[in-house]
Amino acid sequence: EPEVTQTPSHQVTQMGQEVILRCVPISNHLYFYWYRQILGQKVEFLVSFYNNEISEKSEIFDDQFSVERPDGSNFTLKIRSTKLEDSAMYFCASTPQGNLQETQYFGPGTRLLVL
Amino acid sequence: QQQVKQSPQSLIVQKGGISIINCAYENTAFDYFPWYQQFPGKGPALLIAIRPDVSEKKEGRFTISFNKSAKQFSLHIMDSQPGDSATYFCAARGGETSGSRLTFGEGTQLTVNP
Numbered sequence: 001e002p003e004v005t006q007t008p009s010h011q012v013t014q015m016g017q018e019v020i021l022r023c024v025p026i027s028n029h030l031y032f033y034w035y036r037q038i039l040g041q042k043v044e045f046l047v048s049f050y051n052n053e054i055s056e057k058s059e060i061f062d063d064q065f066s067v068e069r070p071d072g073s074n075f076t077l078k079i080r081s082t083k084l085e086d087s088a089m090y091f092c093a094s095t096p097q098g099n100l101q102e103t104q105y106f107g108p109g110t111r112l113l114v115l
Numbered sequence: 116q117q118q119v120k121q122s123p124q125s126l127i128v129q130k131g132g133i134s135i136i137n138c139a140y141e142n143t144a145f146d147y148f149p150w151y152q153q154f155p156g157k158g159p160a161l162l163i164a165i166r167p168d169v170s171e172k173k174e175g176r177f178t179i180s181f182n183k184s185a186k187q188f189s190l191h192i193m194d195s196q197p198g199d200s201a202t203y204f205c206a207a208r209g210g211e212t213s214g215s216r217l218t219f220g221e222g223t224q225l226t227v228n229p
Binding site for chain 1: 149151156157158159160161164204206214215216217218219220221222
């Protein structure tokens with residue numbers, strides 16, 4: 001069964017450094033998402049992406065964050081200058097089409113630790 | 116307005132028992148209500164979902180009950196098994212200004228004792 005994959009599984013970085021989290025959505029999916037989950041808390045929406053542009057973003061997704069689909073398969077989340085509070089599990093998700101009734105399939109996540 | 120409130124925070128059930136997790140929402144524009152199951156170190160996986168025009172949906176041991184007038188929905192796990200031990204999140208999608216984003220509840224850590 002097709003899956004969303006994410007790399008790396010774990011990333012440790014120093015505060016102020018840039019990180020890029022990578023995702024490979026399911027191949028025929030068209031909508032892509034990033035969510036984050038701070039340890040012990042609920043999953044929070046960051047951004048959605050469709051047709052090579054951001055379709056929606058939350059208040060968390062400030063100027064330090066950016067997303068890109070550099071080729072036909074990868075979807076990346078960049079944090080330009082990491083802060084301690086960026087430490088969280090970051091999940092990529094995708095859906096097969098823009099229909100609001102479609103399921104979002106989540107990847108296994110990247111655990112980011114900012115020191 | 117965009118929040119989804121979930122309870123209880125944790126739940127312990129004996130094997131074979133019924134697990135019940137409740138969620139409430141405010142935004143009447145939400146149009147899709149999924150439940151996700153999450154095991155430690157893994158991403159959320161869709162368990163079951165319901166639309167607001169249906170009052171109940173059953174898939175195997177899992178049932179969603181939906182009360183549109185009360186703006187509440189719940190997950191029932193019948194004949195709970197130790198393998199069901201996980202964190203469960205309710206979520207809601209859509210809304211006038213929220214597009215396709217999912218708004219998650221706080222999560223319920225379910226432990227099923229053998």
